[in-house]
Amino acid sequence: AQSVAQPEDQVNVAEGNPLTVKCTYSVSGNPYLFWYVQYPNRGLQFLLKYITGDNLVKGSYGFEAEFNKSQTSFHLKKPSALVSDSALYFCAVRRRSNFGNEKLTFGTGTRLTIIP
Amino acid sequence: DGGITQSPKYLFRKEGQNVTLSCEQNLNHDAMYWYRQDPGQGLRLIYYSQIVNDFQKGDIAEGYSVSREKKESFPLTVTSAQKNPTAFYLCASKDYEVGISPLHFGNGTRLTVT
Numbered sequence: 618a619q620s621v622a623q624p625e626d627q628v629n630v631a632e633g634n635p636l637t638v639k640c641t642y643s644v645s646g647n648p649y650l651f652w653y654v655q656y657p658n659r660g661l662q663f664l665l666k667y668i669t670g671d672n673l674v675k676g677s678y679g680f681e682a683e684f685n686k687s688q689t690s691f692h693l694k695k696p697s698a699l700v701s702d703s704a705l706y707f708c709a710v711r712r713r714s715n716f717g718n719e720k721l722t723f724g725t726g727t728r729l730t731i732i733p
Numbered sequence: 734d735g736g737i738t739q740s741p742k743y744l745f746r747k748e749g750q751n752v753t754l755s756c757e758q759n760l761n762h763d764a765m766y767w768y769r770q771d772p773g774q775g776l777r778l779i780y781y782s783q784i785v786n787d788f789q790k791g792d793i794a795e796g797y798s799v800s801r802e803k804k805e806s807f808p809l810t811v812t813s814a815q816k817n818p819t820a821f822y823l824c825a826s827k828d829y830e831v832g833i834s835p836l837h838f839g840n841g842t843r844l845t846v847t
Contacts, residue, residue: 662838
């Protein structure tokens with residue numbers, strides 16, 4: 618079975634400071650990893666994904682994530698936080714395979730609040 | 734603009750009534766999904782469909798039913814057998830391809846059953 622852990626329910630960061638939202642995963646074989654963001658009463662929006670290759674992945678809105686195979690982690694980062702980054706962030710994992718129907722498993726989400 | 738439309742945004746029902754949530758997409762995606770979101774539990778997969786006239790149960794299918802008669806549409810019925818139906822329901826779609834295309838989500842329907 619595959620799983621995702623987001624150990625922090627809530628992360629508070631001062632505006633302009635760097636931010637990190639943590640994610641660890643468990644999956645058989647190699648993973649595909651994703652980050653999504655959700656604003657209040659909206660659906661999830663795709664931020665970035667790791668497929669293979671460079672461990673540092675760049676995504677939308679200045680976010681990036683670092684894949685660490687030995688630590689089975691995929692932490693989301695941004696060098697300088699904006700108040701508009703305040704939202705709920707979800708990490709997700711699926712098993713790497715040649716089939717498009719592999720199930721995606723989501724973490725429980727981390728609420729990021731940027732303090733002006 | 735291409736996207737996924739879920740309607741209505743808010744839905745109120747009395748206990749014991751079935752209710753159908755609408756999901757329509759014009760992205761020409763083959764695969765469609767229904768998720769349920771509860772506070773602190775993340776997203777849980779209810780049903781998914783990879784092609785018209787075919788669908789599979791997800792992790793929490795009990796008390797729900799779906800149909801996929803058209804590529805664009807994947808309605809979800811919450812039946813009276815669902816013990817705890819109050820939740821935020823999200824519909825999503827993706828290209829069914831070899832690869833790793835991300836899910837595209839609608840803006841959700843918040844169902845309240847009293």
